[in-house]
Amino acid sequence: MKLRKVTAAAATALVLSLTATACGGDGKSDSADTGSGSGGGDKIKIGIKYDQPGLGLKEPDGSFSGFDVDVATYVAKELGYNEDQIEFVETKSADRENALARGDVKFIAATYSITPERQEKVDFAGPYLLAHQDLLVKADSDITEATDLNGKNLCSVTGSTSAQNVKNDFAPQANLEERSGYSECIAALQSGRVDALTTDDSILAGFAAQEQYKGQFKLAGLKLSNENYGIGVKKGDTETANKINTALEKMVSDKSWNKAVTDNFGPAKYKNEPAPKIGNIVK
Amino acid sequence: MSSVLYDTPGPRAKQRNVLLSVVFFVLLALLLWWVWQTMDDKGQLRWALWKPFTESQAWTTYLLPGLSNTLKAAALAMVIALPLGAVFGIARLSDHQWVRIPAGAVVEFFRAIPVLLLMLFANAFYDLYTGVSSEQRPLYAVVTGLVLYNASVLAEIVRAGILSLPRGQSEAAMAIGLRKGQTMTNILLPQAVTAMLPAIVSQLVVIVKDTALGGVMIGFTELLNTRGTLAANYGNVIQSFVVVAVIYIVLNFILTSFASWLEKRLRRSKKSTGAVLGADDVEDINAGEVGGTPATGAGGGTI
Amino acid sequence: MFDFLEGYDVLGAFWTTVQLTILSAVGSLIWGTLLAAMRVSPVPLMRGFGTAYVHIVRNIPLTVIIVFTSLGLADIFGVTMGSRDFDVQGFRLAVLGFVAYTAAFVCEAIRSGINTVPLGQAEAARAIGLNFSQTLRLVVLPQAFRSVIGPLANVLIALTKNTTVAAAIGVAEAALVMKEMIENEAQVLLIAAVFAFGFVVLTLPTGLIFGWLSKRLAVKR
Numbered sequence: 050m051k052l053r054k055v056t057a058a059a060a061t062a063l064v065l066s067l068t069a070t071a072c073g074g075d076g077k078s079d080s081a082d083t084g085s086g087s088g089g090g091d092k093i094k095i096g097i098k099y100d101q102p103g104l105g106l107k108e109p110d111g112s113f114s115g116f117d118v119d120v121a122t123y124v125a126k127e128l129g130y131n132e133d134q135i136e137f138v139e140t141k142s143a144d145r146e147n148a149l150a151r152g153d154v155k156f157i158a159a160t161y162s163i164t165p166e167r168q169e170k171v172d173f174a175g176p177y178l179l180a181h182q183d184l185l186v187k188a189d190s191d192i193t194e195a196t197d198l199n200g201k202n203l204c205s206v207t208g209s210t211s212a213q214n215v216k217n218d219f220a221p222q223a224n225l226e227e228r229s230g231y232s233e234c235i236a237a238l239q240s241g242r243v244d245a246l247t248t249d250d251s252i253l254a255g256f257a258a259q260e261q262y263k264g265q266f267k268l269a270g271l272k273l274s275n276e277n278y279g280i281g282v283k284k285g286d287t288e289t290a291n292k293i294n295t296a297l298e299k300m301v302s303d304k305s306w307n308k309a310v311t312d313n314f315g316p317a318k319y320k321n322e323p324a325p326k327i328g329n330i331v332k
Numbered sequence: 333m334s335s336v337l338y339d340t341p342g343p344r345a346k347q348r349n350v351l352l353s354v355v356f357f358v359l360l361a362l363l364l365w366w367v368w369q370t371m372d373d374k375g376q377l378r379w380a381l382w383k384p385f386t387e388s389q390a391w392t393t394y395l396l397p398g399l400s401n402t403l404k405a406a407a408l409a410m411v412i413a414l415p416l417g418a419v420f421g422i423a424r425l426s427d428h429q430w431v432r433i434p435a436g437a438v439v440e441f442f443r444a445i446p447v448l449l450l451m452l453f454a455n456a457f458y459d460l461y462t463g464v465s466s467e468q469r470p471l472y473a474v475v476t477g478l479v480l481y482n483a484s485v486l487a488e489i490v491r492a493g494i495l496s497l498p499r500g501q502s503e504a505a506m507a508i509g510l511r512k513g514q515t516m517t518n519i520l521l522p523q524a525v526t527a528m529l530p531a532i533v534s535q536l537v538v539i540v541k542d543t544a545l546g547g548v549m550i551g552f553t554e555l556l557n558t559r560g561t562l563a564a565n566y567g568n569v570i571q572s573f574v575v576v577a578v579i580y581i582v583l584n585f586i587l588t589s590f591a592s593w594l595e596k597r598l599r600r601s602k603k604s605t606g607a608v609l610g611a612d613d614v615e616d617i618n619a620g621e622v623g624g625t626p627a628t629g630a631g632g633g634t635i
Numbered sequence: 636m637f638d639f640l641e642g643y644d645v646l647g648a649f650w651t652t653v654q655l656t657i658l659s660a661v662g663s664l665i666w667g668t669l670l671a672a673m674r675v676s677p678v679p680l681m682r683g684f685g686t687a688y689v690h691i692v693r694n695i696p697l698t699v700i701i702v703f704t705s706l707g708l709a710d711i712f713g714v715t716m717g718s719r720d721f722d723v724q725g726f727r728l729a730v731l732g733f734v735a736y737t738a739a740f741v742c743e744a745i746r747s748g749i750n751t752v753p754l755g756q757a758e759a760a761r762a763i764g765l766n767f768s769q770t771l772r773l774v775v776l777p778q779a780f781r782s783v784i785g786p787l788a789n790v791l792i793a794l795t796k797n798t799t800v801a802a803a804i805g806v807a808e809a810a811l812v813m814k815e816m817i818e819n820e821a822q823v824l825l826i827a828a829v830f831a832f833g834f835v836v837l838t839l840p841t842g843l844i845f846g847w848l849s850k851r852l853a854v855k856r
Contacts, residue, residue, distance in 0.1 A: 100561050106565065107393065109390060110393065140466075151463070151465060153466050232560070236570070259567055261568070
């Protein structure tokens, strides 16, 4: 009978520990859920990126920083929410349209370029920034034009349009590697495995300015495309879109836009375009 | 057992062993030295890249929430898969063909399919047909994929556990007039569960390892995924990889040690029937036993 | 009904899966046997290395190993596997990762096979004056291999399914193509059914053939 007791105890312990972890986990997700019901708890959920320094980054202390974050915070305040009512949610590139369609987030400010394909699925406010596709190369690199990439190694993030642009239009002979994130691409650039990394110059500048990479990389300064960053809202939610547009106009006129630019892009020495006019999408 | 392959070494054999040891040691040392040197050349050993892991924020903001999601998904998958697996395992032992055959087909089908495919499918399915929020969807998809696969593995473990009991147990139960259902619930299952415990713990290791797939392929914010956010901050891709790998090794090492401790303990005790399903059995079941049991032979698993 | 298949190279994807499986299987059989030999060898250091390798590798998720071949081996250590083309490199790196991982399981299967060979066989071999490597090569391993056909077939089936992890570093095998299709096409159920069927077709015959082989070649005792 002794064995029975031991095994029974072991089994109970196992089950208990399992349920304990499960409950612990559940409790956590519950608390994260309290704000999800629209209107419940008077919170506003905003979609941003977590892994793009200078635009949207989750800092080690758990706070968020970047230009997108500042714009989103300003807009949320104009919509009538306090800073502590804002809840930031990570919206990865592939998830953005869905998160809006379901109403998981009120709006998205996550390097979200306005394109005709996306406009079929979501509505955009803005644009609030004009960025361009560019190349990040080593500081001593002699790549100055996109055509220099022919026969060279190029890195971009899986599924991004910037990689295809280069391959289709500028340098068909480029050897393209796609990786899961920008920091993985930068690691490849640092080790010499690839010669250039391509995406929007705003994103590249943020990475180049990071403490660990200072002085190692430079932007080639090419304007390979126009990326009009807009704020995505649910399709048909013109009321919110209009409110956001008003907020964005106010942000430019009261110089908060300039301050956000200097705060976030200043350290990166990113030469940004002047504030775009609402509704003026540069093709 | 392996010591029978060679005699107790004499003077010459001892010399040869020492020589082999030295050669092997030098080769290993050269390899390690090359690894160290290359990392140094590429500046990967700089303290600034490793330092974040000595500070609490890297852990509390990125790694621990990731680890907690890993454990959450693994625990949920195990808790849901266990009863499901028990039902299918018992159904496969049924006397009725119309129960046995469909149950067998389902089990063999899900064991034949890579767990990644199941996760990808579940992710798309929840996206299109249900109202699960996009924040929760990756967790749902990962758990669903893990449950579908592991329930079928656990079904085999349950079946093997029941079959591992001596025939005398069910014969004695029948002799005292218990019905089939009673025999199962009162005699066979309680003993089988005891025999299965080590195998179940070993299966947890497989589940924990598979959660990493969800992190890379469908954006579930588990340990491997939060590593990416961490690396975006500190710019330490390789270093974060090493740390995460060590966390996995320690976690799974604890689980495997616990499993083998349980197994030894159960084997030692003389009062039970002595039937124990250990880690090795799990490995075979995970990959689908070939030729051993009347299983159709399909299957296969994430070993 | 199956017009969603147009524009996707599903057969090519499965062919890549098959190639990954076969190359990794051959590689891990060789490396795994070497590891098993180390684990039963008279040299303590080799035994220790074999044991440590198996225990460490088995406890790391395969995903971590595969991603590391790309981020670690290729980036830092400059392992380019003899090709500049990133697609070819990714494929070869994935094979390397699968070999490193699967070898640990092959090693354990072979070691358990060695343990099934009766003591008397090895004792008799030593009695007629064979040394360690002769005992292993001529007497023990031939018998061990026959008895591990079953377990090795399990490893092979698991490897077939594990090759889907190569999708994590962008190798265009079945899982990656399925992911692409699922994201762009509407018939999710049909797509999943097609790929599930593909894997059943790959794994079912493997199981049946090796099951038959292991029964046929079993050492009668």
